[in-house]
Amino acid sequence: MAQEASLSAETDSLSHIFSLIEAFRAFDADNDGLISAAEVGGIMGSLGYNLSEQDVNVMMEEGDVDRDGLLSMGEFLEMSARSVEVGEVGRYLKVAFEALNADGDDLVSGEELYEVFVNLGLDVSLEDCMAIVASMDGDGDGAVFLEDLKLIVNSLD
Numbered sequence: 001m002a003q004e005a006s007l008s009a010e011t012d013s014l015s016h017i018f019s020l021i022e023a024f025r026a027f028d029a030d031n032d033g034l035i036s037a038a039e040v041g042g043i044m045g046s047l048g049y050n051l052s053e054q055d056v057n058v059m060m061e062e063g064d065v066d067r068d069g070l071l072s073m074g075e076f077l078e079m080s081a082r083s084v085e086v087g088e089v090g091r092y093l094k095v096a097f098e099a100l101n102a103d104g105d106d107l108v109s110g111e112e113l114y115e116v117f118v119n120l121g122l123d124v125s126l127e128d129c130m131a132i133v134a135s136m137d138g139d140g141d142g143a144v145f146l147e148d149l150k151l152i153v154n155s156l157d
Contacts, residue, residue: 007128010089011135017081017152018136023047024076034070043076077155089132090156092122097153100146107143109133 023046025031027039035043041056051059063071063079071079086093096116100108110130117124136144136152 006087007089007131010086011131013084013086014089014132014152015135017077017084017086017155018138018148019047020077020080021073021148021151022138024073028073033073034068035076036070040071040076073151074154077151081155084155086156090153092117092124093132093149094153094156095120095122097149100149106146107141108146108149109143 023043024035026046027043028035029039037056037060040059041051041053044051044056044059059079060069060071063075065075065078066072096113099116099120100112103112105112110126110133113133114124114126114129117129130142133142133144136148138144138148
């Protein structure tokens, strides 16, 4: 797979995308999958960005593809993660997602990811797969929710 330094950078990128998902969920108070401009400002502030109201309005205008005045999780990730590069790992995850999705399991472990990668003929180690899952594992249980993986994979387009 990727060289160690490259894999580390790619898993850091996956971790960043996962932190965007967690921040979105934290500010989506009613859990409807939508956030307002004020909530976007709060998210960006929690991530260390000090944006003016005008900056937030520009972000909303850019990201609000369906023009409903709100950002969906998909719109937010598309806007926020467009410059995040996950390289080879991202390509592997996109290919593996369909097989994992067909499995019907809600959680994906490093071992399961490794098995799928191997079955797809990809050159990857179990340790690499464990590191990939760990970068997206918010609760430290050694697995990532398939829904979170889907959000991450979709943001890589």
